[in-house]
Amino acid sequence: MEANERTKQEYAKMVERTSPKSPIGKNCLFAFLSGGAICTLGQMFRHWYFSMGWTEEECGLLVSVTLIGLSAVLTALGIYGRLGKHCGAGTEVPITGFANSVVSPAIEFKKEGMVLGMAAKMFLIAGPVIVYGTLTSMVVGVIYYLLGR
Amino acid sequence: MGKRLGPQTVRLERPVAVTAAAAVAGKMEGEGPLGECFDRIVQDALFGEDSWEKAESHFVREAMERAVQKSGHTMGDMDYVFCGDLLNQCIGTTFGIKDFSIPCFGVFGACSTMGETMSLGAMLIDGGFAEQVLAGASSHFCSAEKQFRFPLPLGIQRPPVSARTVTGAGAAVLSRKGEGPVIREITTGKIVDLGIKDANHMGAAMAPAAAALIAAHLRETNRRPEDYDYIVTGDLGRIGRDLAAELLAKEGFPMDERYTDCGILVYDPQKQDVHAGGSGCACSAVTFAGYFYPKLRRGEIRRMLFVPTGALLSTTSVQQGLTIPGIAHGIVLESGKGAD
Numbered sequence: 001m002e003a004n005e006r007t008k009q010e011y012a013k014m015v016e017r018t019s020p021k022s023p024i025g026k027n028c029l030f031a032f033l034s035g036g037a038i039c040t041l042g043q044m045f046r047h048w049y050f051s052m053g054w055t056e057e058e059c060g061l062l063v064s065v066t067l068i069g070l071s072a073v074l075t076a077l078g079i080y081g082r083l084g085k086h087c088g089a090g091t092e093v094p095i096t097g098f099a100n101s102v103v104s105p106a107i108e109f110k111k112e113g114m115v116l117g118m119a120a121k122m123f124l125i126a127g128p129v130i131v132y133g134t135l136t137s138m139v140v141g142v143i144y145y146l147l148g149r
Numbered sequence: 150m151g152k153r154l155g156p157q158t159v160r161l162e163r164p165v166a167v168t169a170a171a172a173v174a175g176k177m178e179g180e181g182p183l184g185e186c187f188d189r190i191v192q193d194a195l196f197g198e199d200s201w202e203k204a205e206s207h208f209v210r211e212a213m214e215r216a217v218q219k220s221g222h223t224m225g226d227m228d229y230v231f232c233g234d235l236l237n238q239c240i241g242t243t244f245g246i247k248d249f250s251i252p253c254f255g256v257f258g259a260c261s262t263m264g265e266t267m268s269l270g271a272m273l274i275d276g277g278f279a280e281q282v283l284a285g286a287s288s289h290f291c292s293a294e295k296q297f298r299f300p301l302p303l304g305i306q307r308p309p310v311s312a313r314t315v316t317g318a319g320a321a322v323l324s325r326k327g328e329g330p331v332i333r334e335i336t337t338g339k340i341v342d343l344g345i346k347d348a349n350h351m352g353a354a355m356a357p358a359a360a361a362l363i364a365a366h367l368r369e370t371n372r373r374p375e376d377y378d379y380i381v382t383g384d385l386g387r388i389g390r391d392l393a394a395e396l397l398a399k400e401g402f403p404m405d406e407r408y409t410d411c412g413i414l415v416y417d418p419q420k421q422d423v424h425a426g427g428s429g430c431a432c433s434a435v436t437f438a439g440y441f442y443p444k445l446r447r448g449e450i451r452r453m454l455f456v457p458t459g460a461l462l463s464t465t466s467v468q469q470g471l472t473i474p475g476i477a478h479g480i481v482l483e484s485g486k487g488a489d
Contacts, residue, residue, distance in 0.1 A: 008344040011343040011344070011396075012343075012345075014392060014395065015345065015353040015392065018353075018388055018391055018392055019310045019350065019353065019388055020310065020388075021309070022306070022308050022309060023309075027306065075302045075304075076302070078302060080302065080304050081301065081302040081304045083304055084305055085307075087304070088305075088306040091304050100302070100304050101303060103302065104299070104300040104301070104302035104303040105300045105303075107300065108295055108302070111199065111200040124300075125299070125303065
C-alpha cells in the first residue's frame with residue numbers, strides 16, 4: 001500500500017463517500033429554536049426589570065448578568081453541556097454560551113491549581129473569541145470612521 | 150532467524166500462553182452489549198479518586214491485580230509489566246503500577262497499545278528473558294476529552310464520524326507455562342499515513358494501517374481470512390471497519406462477517422449515543438480481555454487475529470495541521486491447552 005499522492009486522493013474520496021455528514025438542516029432548526037428561546041428569556045427578564053423601575057441601560061446590564069449567572073450554574077450542574085449536544089450553535093452563540101465556555105475549563109482544570117489550572121485555563125476557549133472579537137470591532141470601527149468622513 | 154516469516158511477522162518458537170485476562174470498565178461500557186463480560190463495572194467515573202487521571206490509574210491497578218489473581222500467581226511472580234495509555238507521558242500507567250514494584254516497560258502505541266504490550270511481552274518470553282509477563286492498556290473518556298478535545302461541561306455537538314473513548318483497563322498475564330489460549334504469531338505494524346487530518350475521524354485515519362497489517366499478515370503466513378474464526382481490529386468503529394474492509398478487498402482479501410471491530414462490539418449504537426463507536430486503548434483491551442479471551446479459553450474460537458489500532462496524533466501535531474498517521478499490531482491467538 002504505497003502512500004503516494006494518487007492513493008491519498010483516492011482514499012480521501014473513499015472516506016468522503018463512506019462518512020455520514022452532520023445533519024445541517026436539523027442542527028440549524030434546533031439552533032434557531034433554542035437560540036431564539038434564550039433571547040426570548042432575556043427579553044422576559046428585560047420587561048421584568050423594567051417593570052421594577054430600572055432604567056433602559058441598567059436593564060440591559062442586568063439581563064446580561066442574569067443570563068451569564070444562569071448559564072454558569074447550569075454548566076456547573078452539568079445541564080448546559082447536555083443542552084449543547086442538541087442545540088449546538090443555539091446555546092453556543094448567545095452570551096450564555098460564552099459563560100459556558102469560561103466556566104467549563106475552569107471546572108475541568110481546577111485540579112491543576114487555582115493559578116496555573118483554573119485561572120490560566122479559564123479563557124482557553126473564550127480567549128480567541130475575545131481577541132478576534134476585539135480585532136474585528138477595531139477594523140469595523142476604522143471602516144465606519146472612514147465612510148463617515 | 151527461523152522465527153521470522155516475513156518482514157513484519159514472527160512465529161514464536163514455543164507458543165506463549167495467556168493464562169488470565171481481566172477487564173475493568175466504566176458505567177457506559179457496563180450498560181453496553183458486553184456489560185456482563187467485564188470483571189468489574191465501575192459506576193463512578195472518578196473511581197473514588199479526585200481527578201480523571203487518578204481514576205484512570207485506578208482502573209489500571211484494578212485490572213492488573215485482577216488478572217494476576219486470576220492467573221493464580223502473585224504480583225511478585227511477574228517478571229515484567231508492559232503497559233501504556235493515552236495521557237501525556239503515560240501517567241495513567243505510571244501511577245497505576247508504580248506500587249507493584251515489578252520491572253516495567255512503559256509503552257505508547259496510542260490505541261494500539263494492547264497489541265503492542267502483548268506482542269512485546271510474548272516476544273520477551275519466547276526469547277527466554279521472562280517466565281511471566283503482565284501486559285495491559287487503559288483509557289478514560291473524561292481524561293481523554295480533557296487532554297485531546299474540550300472540557301466536559303462545554304456544550305458542543307460531535308460529528309457523526311466521531312467515536313467515544315472507552316473508559317476502562319484490560320490486562321493479560323502471559324506465561325511460558327500454564328493453561329490458556331496461546332499466542333502463535335505476531336505481526337508488527339508499520340506506520341501508514343494516507344493523509345487524513347480530521348482528528349474527529351480517527352477510524353478513517355487508522356483504517357489504512359489496519360488493512361495494511363492484515364494484508365501483510367495473511368501474505369506472510371500464507372493464510373486466507375477463512376483460516377480465522379475472527380479478525381478483530383481495535384477501534385476503527387463502524388465507518389473505519391467498512392473502510393478497512395474495502396481496502397482489504399482491493400488487496401485481494403475480501404472480508405465477511407468474521408471481520409469485526411472492538412469499537413463496534415463495545416457499545417450499542419441504537420441505545421447509546423456513541424456515533425461511530427468506541428475508541429481508546431481500553432476499547433480493544435477490555436473487549437479482548439472480557440469478550441474474546443473467555444471464548445478462546447472455552448474453545449469457541451479456535452483461531453483469531455487480534456489487531457489493536459492506533460492513531461498517532463497529539464494535540465500539537467493536530468494544531469500544526471499535520472496528518473494523522475495510523476498503526477496496527479496483529480497477534481494470532483489460538484485456543485489450546487496452553488504452553489508446556
